[in-house]
Amino acid sequence: MSIKEKYALTDEGVRNVRLGAVWTTVTNLVVFASVGFTYVIMSAIVARLTGGEVELGPWGTLGFDPLAVPVAGWVAAIAAYLAVLFVCERLAYYYQYGVIYKESGRQRIALAERLRKLPLSFFGRRDLADLTETLMGDVKTTEHAYSHVLPELYGAYATMAIAFVCLVAFDWRLAVASMWSGPVALLLLFGVRSRLQPLMHKTRMAGLKTSEFIQEALECVREVRATNQEERYLEHIYESVDTAERTAIRGELACGIAVNGAQIVLRLGFATTLLTGAGLVLEGTCDFLALFCFLLVVSRIYAPFDQALMLIAELFSARTAAARMKSFFEEPLAEGGEACNPAGHDVAFEHVGFAYEKGGEKVLEDVSFVAREGEVTALVGPSGSGKSTCARLAARLWDASSGRVTVGGVDVSTVDPEVLLRDFSVVFQDVTLFDDTVMGNIRLGRRGATDEEVLAAARAARCDGFVSRMPEGYATMIGENGARLSGGERQRISIARALLKDAPIVLLDEATASLDVESETEVQAALSRLLAGRTVIVIAHRMRTVMAADRVVVLDGGHVAEQGSPERLMAAGGLFARMVALQRESADWAL
CATH class of the missing domain: 1.20.1560.10 (ABC transporter type 1, transmembrane domain)
Incomplete structure (x- = not known):
């Protein structure tokens, strides 16, 4: 040696x-x-x-x-x-x-x-x-x-x-x-x-x-x-x-x-x-x-x-x-080509299977659906059904164990992850922020953005309210992983970062989970206006968020249980209808 x-x-x-x-x-x-x-x-x-x-x-x-x-x-x-x-x-x-x-x-x-x-x-x-x-x-x-x-x-x-x-x-x-x-x-x-x-x-x-x-x-x-x-x-x-x-x-x-x-x-x-x-x-x-x-x-x-x-x-x-x-x-790299020329930005899952370890238990099995460009596709299902895994596979944060995931007809496994992610804006449930200013954290979405563009994205994500109360406004240091912010404030900065990137595909994994009802309504209105024409995949447990989607894919135990428009799934009386009914019942619960 x-x-x-x-x-x-x-x-x-x-x-x-x-x-x-x-x-x-x-x-x-x-x-x-x-x-x-x-x-x-x-x-x-x-x-x-x-x-x-x-x-x-x-x-x-x-x-x-x-x-x-x-x-x-x-x-x-x-x-x-x-x-x-x-x-x-x-x-x-x-x-x-x-x-x-x-x-x-x-x-x-x-x-x-x-x-x-x-x-x-x-x-x-x-x-x-x-x-x-x-x-x-x-x-x-x-x-x-x-x-x-x-x-x-x-x-x-x-x-x-x-x-x-x-x-x-x-x-x-x-x-x-x-x-x-x-x-x-x-x-x-x-x-x-x-x-x-x-x-x-x-x-x-x-x-x-x-x-x-x-x-x-x-x-x-x-x-x-x-x-x-x-x-x-x-x-x-x-x-x-x-x-x-x-x-x-x-x-x-x-x-x-x-x-x-x-x-x-x-x-x-x-x-x-x-x-x-x-x-x-x-x-x-x-x-x-x-x-x-x-x-x-x-x-x-x-x-x-x-x-x-x-x-x-x-x-x-x-x-x-x-x-x-x-x-x-x-360790093997997630390698791929430097060129990515998709025909549109439809995200398609074709008989996809996935396990975290080779030979291990599969988290997803034979999952097939299409999230179309210009539409909002909602992924719903019980905890552990594979919703977040699907979002990560779409952006090639992991590679599918079987089947394939395509963006505009291009197999994502053939594209370098860094090249592929240029077309994705992602807001995950677990927000990661840096010990930097509010402005610096939002600008991570697009490094060359001007101050005006950063502020516009911040306003669209309803960040103005809490930032105005900070001692130095957008120049305030927020601590390690946003330690000086609440969960909802951290989430809104993450949403502003995704909006600033202005990518054709947007993944929202429980993006409004940490917001109060008023803030959630405001952010949803902003998202509805600013995400028009893009491929949007939303993961949400709140059914009122899902009811506005164009298409709903219901996952259960790693399989696609049902898919279609919210109205059609409600009429079918399946798992989606039962989840909506249970959430409505829980809304009446009180101490």
Whole structure:
């Protein structure tokens, strides 16, 4: 498996990690060059004391006396060395940290783009806390691995290999004695990776479970307080935190034992170098300066390796995080053509079946009807009969499991959802608003709309009344998901947004459910005037809303029970007539 697949990197990220490793290697080698300078100076001192020449081991003699070089020459040499070291350190830092942080930005954008194109069925299977953790937590985990571990680790590999070749040329016996511990330490650590990886995964999942509990408690705080369930929810959170803590301790303990064991093995190289060198010096087959040189190299070459080993546990954790990120890109997209040229805007369901999960229980079965352009088609039926599902299938928020849905004769499954939705204005029962101004929330319907067009849509949806009472009018911030508004006010902003879009097909899913009787009458009048000539699909439980429709489709248990005009269905005395009668009876109920 390539580094790109292992750590969910982009092509640019792979290139930058490689450059980071290259410049880390170069920097390490420049640092090691100081060992060579030290060896030359020590050889020169010995030569001055013994009257011999400056020895360079297997490379012969130096040919001149470094101690005879003027002070200005040494100052220039040291300045040049420090300049080279600074440039190398600067480039290593840039490719380890500067560009790698940009990679995290690219990853988050790529994940967000992928989420934008995934079908809604994906979000039905994944928890919001899970998605947030991947976008923020997993990307942060991999980011730290890219910047602190991978370049250091690969740089340590390359540095050790190059240093080993040079040291073998100097003295192969001391080279083997000093370098054997590095590969053995790595083999030890990667040998136990198969046992560490599941622990990392469990730690990640336990932390995610805690996040889910906390998010659930925050989202349901009103219900929790209203039902006096604070202690119960806190108990769940405490248990989850304790479980996450125990799992994290087990994982860190296992990683700590493995990493410290590898570091102990790594440091044994220093001992074997000292023992082997001492023996060779006593035999007279190696001089003290050569041993001194090897001890200096060993003290330096283990430093980057030691740092990489300290952080290698994060590398294993990053593999788990990267696998979660990759799972997003393995999900099938709701793809389709960029062109959509329907012959009109009739919405037709042809023997449509739908299940939320493949092989699961069908929510819709053999549903067929036509919502004609210029008419209002009402979908009615008991709760759970499939009304909202039909609306979502029409806009391709989900794809039908069988049969097909067409708009103007074009199968919606062949059109890119973003292209298709240009022809739809949608008002769902569960309104979603942003922490923005009233004007900004309405303008989401059409980003290029002028202030006058936004205000016209707001007036048509009867928003003027409550907006005029706000401190800054249409410039008032409404809080997260419209927290400062009532349910009816939020619904009217959503209707204004749909009216502003001015699309040929309008889906109204319980659009007036949160309005009082007076507001509902006003909004219905506005909708009647402004939706003329469009294909309108209305989902409503209030029969007085349905009675004004051109066509009614009655759903029951995922099937079309009956369809036709309200008058004809009332005369037939079927399910629709019974629902109207029951609602009229309930209207007379009183305390």
